[in-house]
Amino acid sequence: MKSNETFRRHARVLLAGLVLGASLLNAAEDITTPAATTTSASGNQSPSDEIAQLRALLAAQQKQLESLQHAVEQQQKLIEKTADSTNALQTLRPNLGSVASITPVLPVPAAAMPAIPAYPAPRPQAAAAASGNPCEAGPDAATPAYLRLGNTCIVPVGFMDLTPFWRDKNAASSMGSNFGSIPYNNAVNGNISEYHYSMQNSRLGLRVDGDWKGAHFIGYNEFDFNGTSGSSSLAVSNGAIVPRLRLFWVDVRKDKIEFLAGQSWSMMTPNRTGISAVPGDLFYTQVIDINYVAGLTWTRQPGLRVLYHPNEKVTFGFSAEQADQYMGGSAGGSSAVLPAAYLALQGTQLDAGLNLGGCSNNTAATATAVSYSCSGQGYLGQPTVAPDLIAKVAFDPSSRLHFEVTGIESTFKVTNLTAPLTTKHGATGGGVEVNANAEVVKNLRVFTNNFWSDGDGRYIFGQAPDLIVRSDESLSLIHSGSTLDGIEAVIKNSLLYAYYGGIYIGRDVAYDANGTSLIGYGYHGSSNSQNRSINEITFGFNQTMWRNPRYGAINVMGQYEWLQRDPWYVAIGAPKATHDNTLYFDVRYTLPGSMPKF
Numbered sequence: 001m002k003s004n005e006t007f008r009r010h011a012r013v014l015l016a017g018l019v020l021g022a023s024l025l026n027a028a029e030d031i032t033t034p035a036a037t038t039t040s041a042s043g044n045q046s047p048s049d050e051i052a053q054l055r056a057l058l059a060a061q062q063k064q065l066e067s068l069q070h071a072v073e074q075q076q077k078l079i080e081k082t083a084d085s086t087n088a089l090q091t092l093r094p095n096l097g098s099v100a101s102i103t104p105v106l107p108v109p110a111a112a113m114p115a116i117p118a119y120p121a122p123r124p125q126a127a128a129a130a131s132g133n134p135c136e137a138g139p140d141a142a143t144p145a146y147l148r149l150g151n152t153c154i155v156p157v158g159f160m161d162l163t164p165f166w167r168d169k170n171a172a173s174s175m176g177s178n179f180g181s182i183p184y185n186n187a188v189n190g191n192i193s194e195y196h197y198s199m200q201n202s203r204l205g206l207r208v209d210g211d212w213k214g215a216h217f218i219g220y221n222e223f224d225f226n227g228t229s230g231s232s233s234l235a236v237s238n239g240a241i242v243p244r245l246r247l248f249w250v251d252v253r254k255d256k257i258e259f260l261a262g263q264s265w266s267m268m269t270p271n272r273t274g275i276s277a278v279p280g281d282l283f284y285t286q287v288i289d290i291n292y293v294a295g296l297t298w299t300r301q302p303g304l305r306v307l308y309h310p311n312e313k314v315t316f317g318f319s320a321e322q323a324d325q326y327m328g329g330s331a332g333g334s335s336a337v338l339p340a341a342y343l344a345l346q347g348t349q350l351d352a353g354l355n356l357g358g359c360s361n362n363t364a365a366t367a368t369a370v371s372y373s374c375s376g377q378g379y380l381g382q383p384t385v386a387p388d389l390i391a392k393v394a395f396d397p398s399s400r401l402h403f404e405v406t407g408i409e410s411t412f413k414v415t416n417l418t419a420p421l422t423t424k425h426g427a428t429g430g431g432v433e434v435n436a437n438a439e440v441v442k443n444l445r446v447f448t449n450n451f452w453s454d455g456d457g458r459y460i461f462g463q464a465p466d467l468i469v470r471s472d473e474s475l476s477l478i479h480s481g482s483t484l485d486g487i488e489a490v491i492k493n494s495l496l497y498a499y500y501g502g503i504y505i506g507r508d509v510a511y512d513a514n515g516t517s518l519i520g521y522g523y524h525g526s527s528n529s530q531n532r533s534i535n536e537i538t539f540g541f542n543q544t545m546w547r548n549p550r551y552g553a554i555n556v557m558g559q560y561e562w563l564q565r566d567p568w569y570v571a572i573g574a575p576k577a578t579h580d581n582t583l584y585f586d587v588r589y590t591l592p593g594s595m596p597k598f
Contacts, residue, residue, distance in 0.1 A: 146593060152210035157222055158203045159590040163288060169580040170194045174226075175201065176291035177582065178332025179503070179534050180463050182565055184578045200225045200241050201290050201586075215254035220264075220278070222247040226290065246300055251277060258307035267305060267319040267390045268459050269298040270435040270449045270484075273402050275307055275317040275394050283437065283447060286488060286497045287538060288559045288584040291331065294536040295484040295501030297433060297451045297459045303387070317392040323384040325412050326458040328465030328521070329353035334529040336468040336478070336521040339512050342417060345469060349414045351382045353462060385411045385426065388456075400439040407432050410456055412467055412475055427475040429455020429466065443490040447499075452481040457505065463534060464505040468520040471513040478521055479506035498539035505531055507568060522568035532568045536561065540584070550592055557586040 147154040165175050170189040171182060175198040183190035205222035227242030234240060249262025260277055267275065270283040285293050292298070303321030310316075327346065328335035330353025338345060346352045394404040409430045416423035431453025439445045455477030457464025464480035486499030507522030522530055540559030547553035564579035 152208060155207045155209070155593045156591045157205040157207055157220075157593070159588050161199055161201045161203075161586060161588050163198045163201060163584060163586045164196070165198070165288075165582060165584045166193065166195045167580055167582045168193050169578075171580060173332065174198065175289070175584075176226075177289050177294075177561065177563060179291070179294045179461065179536065179563060180334060180531050180565060181332030181529065182563060182578045182580050184528065184575045186575055190578065199239075201288075203246075205247070215252050217253075218251045218278070220247055220249055220251070222279070224290075247279070249277060253307075253309075256309045258305075258309065260305040260307075261303075263300060263302045264305070266299045266301055266303070266321055266459070267317055267392050268406060268408060268433065268451075270296075270433075270447075271394060271402065271404060272437060273394075273396055273399075275315045275392055275404075277305070283435070283449070285484075285486070285499055286495060286542060287499070287540060287561075288557055288586045289538075289561060289582075291461060293484055293499050293501040293538060294461070294463070294534045294563065295449075295482040295503050296461065297449070297482060298461070299459060313396050315394045315396075317390075317394070319390045319392075320387040321390060323386065323388045323410060324351050324458060324466075325349065325382050325384060325414075326351050326353070326462065326466045327468075328457075328462070330458075330462035333461075333463040333465070334521075334527065334531065336465045336508070337519045337523075337526070338469050339471045339473075339519055340517075341471070341513060342469055342473055344417060345414060347381070349382055350467075350469075383413075385413045401436075402438070403436045405432070405434055408453070408456055408459070410466070412455065412477075414469070414473060414475065416473055423473075425472075425474045427455065427467065427477055429453065429477045431456040431459070445488050447484070447486050447488070449484045450481075451483075452479075454479055456480075460503055463503050463531070465521060468508050468510065470510045471519070476508055476510065476520070478508045480504065493544040495542040496539075497541075499536075501536040501538075503531075503534040505533070507532075524569055526567075526569045528567040528569065528571070528574060530568050531565045534563070534565045536563045538562070548592070552592040553590040555586075555588045555590065557584070557588065559584040559586075 146156075163175055169183045170192045171178060171194070172189065173181070175196065185191065201224060203222060203224045205220070207221075208217075208219035210217055223243050223245045225241040225243055227244035229240065229242045245263065247262075247264055249260055249264040251258065251260040253259075264277040265279070265282055265284075271281060272283045273281050276282070284296060284298060287293060301322040303319050305317060305319040307318075308316045327338075327350040329351075333353070335346070335352050338350075389409045390406065391408075392404060392406040394402065396402050407430065409428065411426065411428050413424055413426035415421065416425075431451060433449070433451040435447075435449040437445055437447040451460070453459070455466045457466055457478055457480035460480060460482045465478050467475050467477050470476060480503070482501070482503045484499060484501045486497060488495065488497045490496075505521070507520075509518055509520045509523040511517065512519050518525060522532065538559060538561040540557065542555055542557045545554045545556055559582075561582040561584070562579065563582070564577060566577045570576050
């Protein structure tokens with residue numbers, strides 16, 4: 001680089017000398033008189049001969065100048081040939097000022113650069129490309145939006161939603177469907193419709209990617225605005241919705257081993273590919289409903305996960321995740337009825353889906369309400385014996401086929417409430433899940449997800465209790481299962497989908513200590529909130545109106561949902577079942593951003 005600069009400096013000096021010589025020559029011609037064009041008597045050369053010699057010299061120098069220009073053109077071609085390799089080097093180790101960084105970024109060493117002349121002044125578009133700043137690229141350039149800190153890239157995650165929705169029954173469940181609590185036609189809420197606007201599904205977060213000593217790491221954070229608010233007047237004067245943490249985890253992979261820790265989608269959640277925890281690799285449908293579809297197995301909870309990748313087509317996974325001694329009562333599902341002597345188990349040793357204390361009424365065999373009080377502890381207020389242990393294997397023979405099998409084991413235990421207090425009762429439950437999806441024709445994919453368990457009903461969005469308690473305080477696990485099947489099709493800028501979801505909750509009945517009253521789940525005389533089955537049919541579309549990787553995207557979406565539930569016991573004259581119809585419409589702006597290639 002130094003020798004090339006010297007060469008260019010000498011060329012400029014030579015050109016300046018030539019211009020000066022030509023100017024002197026023209027001046028000499030202007031002042032020469034006619035008498036001066038002859039030879040002197042002494043035999044000295046006349047001024048006209050000197051001018052001729054100068055002209056000959058100027059012609060020779062002109063040829064040298066042309067040769068010099070040819071050499072410069074050859075050097076320019078060499079610059080253009082090496083531009084790509086130089087950009088590649090800058091990408092691997094950027095020059096000062098080419099990235100936003102909180103740590104020093106060293107310039108590329110001279111030894112790594114080819115011996116080429118200094119760059120000429122770039123054109124405006126070329127200057128943006130050379131700088132490495134995607135914000136300076138042309139308005140039509142497909143550049144991803146991300147913040148680079150050293151060798152780590154931070155990408156924004158999220159979108160802003162506005163969702164109007166209508167139901168023909170007043171389910172009073174916000175924009176998410178509580179599948180197990182659809183009002184009956186003989187109730188007040190079963191005879192009035194509801195219409196609302198909501199922006200609670202709006203989402204914000206970030207994803208961090210980087211490489212360190214041969215390991216690739218991902219940090220992921222995501223939250224929405226479906227948190228529980230302490231205000232009772234959100235619709236009166238201030239829609240002060242509350243953020244809610246969804247995901248917060250870190251994942252590290254080196255060679256064939258991968259490790260994840262934090263709050264993520266449970267490994268029970270079906271995958272579209274592999275056993276990845278990244279939301280785009282999971283199958284939780286394309287619906288607008290924030291509680292998704294009845295029959296989907298999922299939860300988001302803390303845990304540890306280890307994956308082994310023997311090759312790119314097979315993945316083995318094992319996770320230990322937050323356990324819960326769930327007796328029902330969450331997300332519209334019904335609780336199991338406890339023995340009269342052990343009502344205090346609810347909210348202390350068993351989770352009834354209550355928020356921050358306070359217990360609801362329990363319905364006894366006589367269909368009369370039994371009031372009692374308990375000290376519900378809220379989140380993590382109930383003891384657990386051990387984490388839920390989940391094992392999973394996934395096969396991806398091609399991009400058109402994914403198949404997976406998942407198994408889970410859960411452990412439950414309660415302590416006697418009366419003397420002797422050392423008496424404990426326990427049970428171990430488990431379940432099996434088989435899922436698959438395949439692209440049967442181009443841009444048309446079919447899905448099937450199937451789950452059966454003995455004591456793990458909470459993974460079906462809490463619609464089935466895990467267990468009941470007998471009169472001797474021993475535990476009995478409830479059988480439950482679900483299926484979710486559907487299709488997704490992409491036609492140009494439109495995504496179309498249709499799904500069927502179904503849930504079945506088994507009957508588990510026992511006698512109370514008096515020998516006559518029935519307790520448990522699904523017994524004769526039980527509440528019509530104790531569901532036997534829940535079914536859903538839904539379909540919708542997602543239309544991309546505009547999209548640019550630098551500025552984001554605007555989508556318009558719609559969904560229709562038909563939902564039905566059937567109880568185990570129907571009293572004389574009561575409805576045998578109930579159903580509702582829901583319409584969703586959604587306008588969404590998605591933040592710009594896409595992951596750079598590592």
